[in-house]
Amino acid sequence: MNDAAADALRPHELAVQTPQRFDAQLWFIGRIRTPWTQRKDCPHRGDAENGPDCRIELFEPWAPGLTGVEARERLQILYWMDRARRDLVLQNPKFGDSATGTFSLRSPVRPNPIASSVVRLLAVDGPVLTVRGLDCLDGTPLLDIKAEFGALP
Amino acid sequence: MNDAAADALRPHELAVQTPQRFDAQLWFIGRIRTPWTQRKDCPHRGDAENGPDCRIELFEPWAPGLTGVEARERLQILYWMDRARRDLVLQNPKFGDSATGTFSLRSPVRPNPIASSVVRLLAVDGPVLTVRGLDCLDGTPLLDIKAEFGALP
Numbered sequence: 001m002n003d004a005a006a007d008a009l010r011p012h013e014l015a016v017q018t019p020q021r022f023d024a025q026l027w028f029i030g031r032i033r034t035p036w037t038q039r040k041d042c043p044h045r046g047d048a049e050n051g052p053d054c055r056i057e058l059f060e061p062w063a064p065g066l067t068g069v070e071a072r073e074r075l076q077i078l079y080w081m082d083r084a085r086r087d088l089v090l091q092n093p094k095f096g097d098s099a100t101g102t103f104s105l106r107s108p109v110r111p112n113p114i115a116s117s118v119v120r121l122l123a124v125d126g127p128v129l130t131v132r133g134l135d136c137l138d139g140t141p142l143l144d145i146k147a148e149f150g151a152l153p
Numbered sequence: 154m155n156d157a158a159a160d161a162l163r164p165h166e167l168a169v170q171t172p173q174r175f176d177a178q179l180w181f182i183g184r185i186r187t188p189w190t191q192r193k194d195c196p197h198r199g200d201a202e203n204g205p206d207c208r209i210e211l212f213e214p215w216a217p218g219l220t221g222v223e224a225r226e227r228l229q230i231l232y233w234m235d236r237a238r239r240d241l242v243l244q245n246p247k248f249g250d251s252a253t254g255t256f257s258l259r260s261p262v263r264p265n266p267i268a269s270s271v272v273r274l275l276a277v278d279g280p281v282l283t284v285r286g287l288d289c290l291d292g293t294p295l296l297d298i299k300a301e302f303g304a305l306p
Contacts, residue, residue, distance in 0.1 A: 016214035018180070023294065024233055025175035026265050061169035062264060065242035067254030075256075078267055080177055089218035101220030103228075103298035111215060112179050112296045114231055116269055118303070141176065143265045145256035150271070150303060 012099035014090035030058040030142035037138050048120040048133030056129040063127035070124045078144040081113035118148050165252035167243035183211040183295035201273040201286030209282040216280035223277045231297035234266035271301050
């Protein structure tokens with residue numbers, strides 16, 4: 001399945017007319033480097049124990065914001081799933097007999113395609129973090145890094 | 154301390170020149186109702202066990218996206234901390250002897266002020282959810298609701 005086919009509506013899915021105006025704006029503060037270059041290759045969910053090492057590269061002027069991050073074992077990473085459509089409220093990810101609401105899923109297809117993963121921090125080298133636990137495409141735009149005090153999934 | 158004083162730079166904090174252009178846009182998909190109307194009254198972190206009941210009100214056209222959400226015990230809520238400045242990379246939240254990088258904190262002050270909380274779902278009534286575990290101001294814009302499979306914090 002290529003990315004165009006992944007964007008077609010499946011049985012029981014519902015797309016809505018989206019609002020004409022947006023309400024807020026984001027900066028891409030960095031870029032995520034992973035082994036996956038096609039959506040079909042991405043894992044369903046990141047594995048902070050046994051997944052591959054991935055890199056998070058901070059852009060200027062944000063790199064000083066990493067001060068002290070080396071003391072954190074776990075981080076929450078927010079990123080922008082820029083290839084997903086944003087107008088589906090009912091989805092049928094497994095081509096089943098019925099669809100499920102977007103807000104009871106973690107699918108990349110959602111009004112605001114912000115993904116959230118908890119990762120294990122392995123190394124900090126200037127503006128570059130090495131982490132384990134991501135599941136996104138290579139080149140995915142980074143939105144935020146936060147201290148994470150919960151347990152790893 | 155009022156909100157204006159909360160916005161002043163503290164010792165050792167560092168503000169940067171932010172990028173001239175934004176990279177992506179968001180819709181506010183709903184509104185969060187909590188007991189807190191001033192930042193100083195908000196809890197440091199939500200309490201999904203003993204915190205007060207809060208409401209999440211979905212806007213149209215997104216309400217059908219709640220289909221099936223009643224089966225989830227826990228949800229991840231993303232919201233927009235629209236009162237916080239976005240240009241600090243070093244912060245000194247406790248007025249200490251040094252500042253810490255934004256990305257090793259969970260402060261509302263960050264380039265993309267997206268907050269993330271895991272809540273317990275108590276009730277669903279049409280486009281309105283009752284949940285426990287939020288820490289934000291009354292009227293905070295909602296960005297996303299996701300199934301949450303991790304443990305409560």
